[in-house]
Amino acid sequence: MTPNKAPIEPLSDASIEKAAKILAAGGLVAFPTETVYGLGGDATNGEAVARIFAAKGRPSINPLIVHVADLAAARRTAAFNPLADKLAATLWPGPLSLVLPARSDAGISSLTSAGLSTVAVRVPASAAARQLLTACGLPIAAPSANRSGGISPTRAAHVQTSLPGPDDGGPALILDGGPCAVGLESTVVDLSTETPTLLRPGGVASEDIEAVIGRLAIAGNDDLAPKSPGMLSRHYAPATPLRLEARRAEPGEVFLGFGSVEATPGLNLSPKADLIEAAANLFQYLHQLDQRSATAIAVAAIPEHGLGRAINDRLRRGATR
Numbered sequence: 001m002t003p004n005k006a007p008i009e010p011l012s013d014a015s016i017e018k019a020a021k022i023l024a025a026g027g028l029v030a031f032p033t034e035t036v037y038g039l040g041g042d043a044t045n046g047e048a049v050a051r052i053f054a055a056k057g058r059p060s061i062n063p064l065i066v067h068v069a070d071l072a073a074a075r076r077t078a079a080f081n082p083l084a085d086k087l088a089a090t091l092w093p094g095p096l097s098l099v100l101p102a103r104s105d106a107g108i109s110s111l112t113s114a115g116l117s118t119v120a121v122r123v124p125a126s127a128a129a130r131q132l133l134t135a136c137g138l139p140i141a142a143p144s145a146n147r148s149g150g151i152s153p154t155r156a157a158h159v160q161t162s163l164p165g166p167d168d169g170g171p172a173l174i175l176d177g178g179p180c181a182v183g184l185e186s187t188v189v190d191l192s193t194e195t196p197t198l199l200r201p202g203g204v205a206s207e208d209i210e211a212v213i214g215r216l217a218i219a220g221n222d223d224l225a226p227k228s229p230g231m232l233s234r235h236y237a238p239a240t241p242l243r244l245e246a247r248r249a250e251p252g253e254v255f256l257g258f259g260s261v262e263a264t265p266g267l268n269l270s271p272k273a274d275l276i277e278a279a280a281n282l283f284q285y286l287h288q289l290d291q292r293s294a295t296a297i298a299v300a301a302i303p304e305h306g307l308g309r310a311i312n313d314r315l316r317r318g319a320t321r
Contacts (some may be wrong), residue, residue, distance in 0.1 A: 004168065007173060016128070024042070032128060063120060070132035086213055114225075181286070
């Protein structure tokens with residue numbers, strides 16, 4: 001164990017049960033999902049949720065996503081409508097969060113939803129995450145397990161490096177499930193109004209959502225009262241500045257390539273121009289390049305379709321200064 005850092009334990013039935021007990025007692029646990037590692041706390045326990053905000057240094061205006069084990073638990077948390085029923089039947093479990101009216105009898109802390117009358121909820125595709133959610137029997141608020149505004153974690157080591165240890169308010173335990181398969185946060189769709197609206201692109205392409213429920217409106221940035229995570233203008237940022245749509249690295253820079261663009265010196269998100277592979281590599285490669293003491297990370301152009309929209313969203317927010 002690193003001094004004053006949370007211990008990392010491999011996923012097992014025993015470590016999941018240990019984590020479930022910590023959550024039930026109001027503590028924090030970092031755990032893997034298919035998207036990124038989440039910093040989990042009991043969404044019905046205001047003190048536990050406050051610990052999440054404090055550990056991340058997250059502004060309290062920025063609501064959290066509630067993770068539940070199955071559709072039945074989601075229905076106990078939020079008021080579903082026909083569009084939500086269609087998306088849940090088609091795309092859950094998976095990297096899709098739905099913003100819906102919060103059920104008054106769900107007991108979700110107002111801090112979880114930043115005082116809004118809505119709640120963002122999802123059923124993760126990760127079997128380990130659902131096992132943990134089932135074991136604790138609670139709705140778990142779980143933003144990305146890193147300091148607010150920084151690069152999201154797709155490895156357990158990223159969590160341990162980014163967050164304070166348990167003695168300083170951080171997670172009591174980090175469950176290590178290896179690299180996250182999707183590597184981008186969930187897509188967030190607002191279904192609480194008459195117009196279905198994409199609040200944050202993510203692990204489910206907007207084209208796949210529109211194939212189920214029709215055209216989506218697109219929300220802009222919101223630094224004052226965001227309805228979901230990922231709407232702040234600056235987020236997902238490495239310490240090293242990003243220079244987007246670059247053709248090559250300038251002297252002193254490192255390059256984050258895509259496709260046939262040569263990534264020298266640097267890394268290539270997907271030499272074969274596979275957006276799924278690029279999404280899975282994005283945060284891990286940004287973590288690696290951020291440690292090279294470069295003047296900037298030059299990033300190749302990424303196609304603006306499918307998961308490319310979510311990749312570009314993260315890069316644009318990370319480039320904002």
